[in-house]
Amino acid sequence: MRSNVFKGYFFALVATLAFSNVYIFSKAALNEVHLTQFGVYWFAIGFLVSLGFALKNKKLSQLGTLTKKQVRILVILGILEILTTTTFFISVNIIPDPSVTSFLGNMFPVMVTMGGVVLLSERFNWIEAIGVILALAGAFIISYTGGTTLKTLFIKGTGIVFINAILATSATLVVKVHVKKLSPELLGLNRTAWLLVYSFIMFFIYGQSFIIPVSALKNIAIGSVLGPFLAIVSVYYSYTYIEASRSAIVQSLKGIFVLIGAYLFFHSFPAQHQFIGGIITVIGVLVMTLAKAGFFRKT
Template identity: 70%
Template sequence: MKSNTIKGYLFALIATLSFSNVYIFSKAALNEVHLIQFGVIWCAFGVLFSFLFAAKNGKLKQIMELTKKQKRILITLGILEILTTTTFFLSINIIPDPSITSFIGNIFPVMIMLGGIFILKEKFGWVEIIGGSLALIGTFVISYTGGTSLKTIFIAGTGVVFINAIFATTATLVVKVHIKNLSPELFNLNRYLWLLVFATIAFLIHGSSIIISPRAFGNISLGAFLEFLAILTVYYSYHYIEASRSAIVQSLKGIFVLIGAFLVFKTLPAAHQFVGGMISVLGVLVMTLAQAGLFKKKTKQLPE
């Protein structure tokens, strides 16, 4: 495996471990504070971390060198990030067990695969498609309640996760196309600036108090740092590997979230949800191994 490919997978793995803990710390904070209180403090920390890191790496000067096209890209991404992040934390707030949210989120790599095929012209075979189908089946099993009507067939919050996956996929494909011309530091700073503006407007309209408990403040600050690290390393991974491969590695976070949720909240998914989660992870693993070429037949070279 080439060194750049190894770097890409390493960054994707760091992002996976970091983002797994985002589910835990954000859920712990949201159990104590209002979503709007949470959002403005979380995004303020995000701006601080991303600004300091961009300044340290000398990337702030890129802001003065942006072309009109690049500015339009950053504005588009900013709007997408507002929609993506809002629906993400809303789903965590609605669904009691963060591991369920994470497992349902395995629909994201499937959407990335489809976007890679139709937009980025990335190549996928039948094995990857089978893996994606398994991930979809697992997601259905996790979210199924046994109801028969459209309102009762899925658990509350499933639709929010699905909408989040659509926005996240769109943002990921935009970043992947333009990552060579704009730095990960600038992408990250742009993301948090837009989120902070949106969160501040919502905070002022709602009239919430900024005062929260020290424990909630600690969970938010640590969670925000982990999200900053996760988003940054995701952007870095796109430098070295395809967006779809990075997303596949990230989708394994459900296993880590499951362990973390049990240790912190003492929660476990229902039996059928656990089975569905494992099916979705299996589907993701099939996609991963297929992309690594494990299922490809080796051609024998004829002696000269």
């Protein structure tokens, strides 16, 4: 049992490190190319790597035994992933500092935890509630601009991150319920296939060119292996060993890694109040994680 829990946290940590680099390399590429150009190359590489991994592990044979319900689940997940991933990269493109985007993304584990309580009957206590409040308060501090109207109250892109968190939570809960019947390799391949098709459609709608800078292609190649392949598969594997809320909470630490990466790669650092707010979100999510693990229970 302990071995399975360790594996779950190990895969969650691998996913965290991979996701952290996605913020960096995707931002670097999006600084040079159009979002639709980015999507085609990003998910083409991700799809090929995912397909190779699925073939190596002989998981494609599962396609012939899928039930109608499982096909519906894959379709639902495909649609959710298109919406989730599109809003994610739009937020990365809009918000100048990727560490700010990452810190705001801590709304995701909060929503996963709440969704686990409501839909998966996972337990929730008052200490976890404190963590939720801290995480949401930190997100407010990060995004607050001092404006007096709804349009100017928060930094540009905050609403997109919030919508992304809702969509990502929906996809996570669907995967958590069905991951033991559908292999992580198949789920990852399904995700990249849908996103690749969608990217091509948007690419031709916007009439973009396949010619992009070599530097952008390098960043896309590195990021797409880390994101659509390594991070996604690791997340799905973590769900087979630990609760979705625990895995998501480990992933919340990505803000620290993104902060370091953004400083080293772009020489950027968030404003003081955004940094403070970001640390508060991390503390809030850690409180949630420790409470979920029973750290605060009396022995």
